[in-house]
Amino acid sequence: MSVRAELLPTTAAESNVRMRGLWGDAASHLAHDRLTLVAIAIIAVYVALALLADAIAAMLNVSPTRVDLPHRFEAPSALHLLGTDEFGRDQLARLLQGARVSLGVGGAAALVNIAVGATLGTAAAVYAGRVDDAFTWLVNTMRSIPGLFLLLIVATIFRVGPAGLALVIGLTSWMGPSRLVRGQALEARSQEYVAAARAIGATDLRIMVRHILPNLVPIISVLVGIDVGQAILRESALSYLGLGIQPPDSSWGSMLTNAQSYFSRAPWLVIAPGAAITLVVWCLYAIGDGLRDALDPRIARRG
């Protein structure tokens, strides 16, 4: 704290230099963090596979929707790399198609929840007083409702497609991020430069955007990784129950809906989608952790 006080007369130009310093530090820290690099690479592969799903399926001459009843429950082979499901559809093609839905819904939901969470959290910290009280009340109320229950009920009432599902997941899971953002924003607000800005007559909006928001960028970028992971988990749980993604669309979760009825016939159908979810969520969490370490100047300097 006292160190920052000495830096008080910071001009805009200097503060830009410091920003670049932070991201520069972070980049050099990340370059040595092999675990995070591997996780980033895996996510990149996932995204590429999801984008190229159709092309890959065409190349292997398989289709996620072609029903082939004589060849149901086929074990993995050269023709069907991951076997076929209860309708003879190619499992690999469905997995790729599911990646598109799962990653898309997860990413969009995380964007919604961070946008809502960051806005409300920052507003609560900046306006304080009644606004903050109302915010705290809302967050505490929403948090006492078991998350998946709320999601299940909202998704049921508004029978939604993939885009709607992303919106619903985002709107029922912003409480955690918003509390973190509020804490960070409160800390930033108590800095002398915010008092100085206020003293020379800056508006609330200007203080929020120019002085507080830059301080929130690190925590928000860490949250993105973790939030996308959680959103993917929520979507998969809901779709597994049969209340999320509806046919003809399919996601990794909905591929497991009927898994229990063909356990002994085709265990590979059970293993692949779950492994896909676990790996992608683990990578997202690892990236979040890695970013946190990289963006924390105390740790970066040590490394």
Place this chain on the structure above:
Amino acid sequence: MPIQYLDWLGQVLTLNFGTSFISHQRVIALILERLPATLALSLTALVFGVVFGVLAGLLPALRPGGVTDALTRVIAVVGNAVPAFWFGLLFILLFAVDWRVFPSGGVATIGRTGFDPLDRIWHLLPPAFVLSLHTVAEISRFVRTQALEVTAQEYVRTARAKGLPERTVTTRHVLRNVLMPVVTVLGGALPTLFGGAVVVESVFSWPGMGRLAVEAAFALDYPVLMGLLLLLSVLVVVGNLISDLAYGIVDPRIKLA
């Protein structure tokens, strides 16, 4: 619509949640019938969560950098990343289908008459274990940080300097101070457990409130859903209150305002 809602609120005050659209039974009766199963499952999972979570958090913290340290960190990470329903499916695939040591679901062996406690417990263990996974990961991470902090405290060094055996230091000085704050985490674990119960009960065909919620959701049975949502939220609030009060009791430094 707002009037309907006020009507509903007024009725709830007298514990009348209305009747189910589907079975025409009273909602409160439907829920109370399922309540014991979910409570048994969630509380057992909570016990698993605390026992395994504390062990997995404490043991490596006493020897940082060792094999157990690496192992429990993997458990913590995987525990957060694995979807509970898939973990449950794998559990059934391995222990019920392949090895046949545990049943694949339900509360009791089909066809067995009368109440057999051992059989019941045998059916309870797999879903409770699967449900506890996230809680284990959460608590172990918390305990690990806490234990590293406590072992660096002056009084632990003093205890060692006095020449107390390592075991006494661990149990009397470290364990006690690590466990106190865990009480506060327990309250926060309840929403996770109840939410997770929705999924785990479906995987293990466990006749609790989670299954009821899924059935009601498919049938668009709003009165049942509303009742469930309200009762579970109340349970969570009560759980939080208990854990806050309990913290005041175990840690005399905390005074309730």
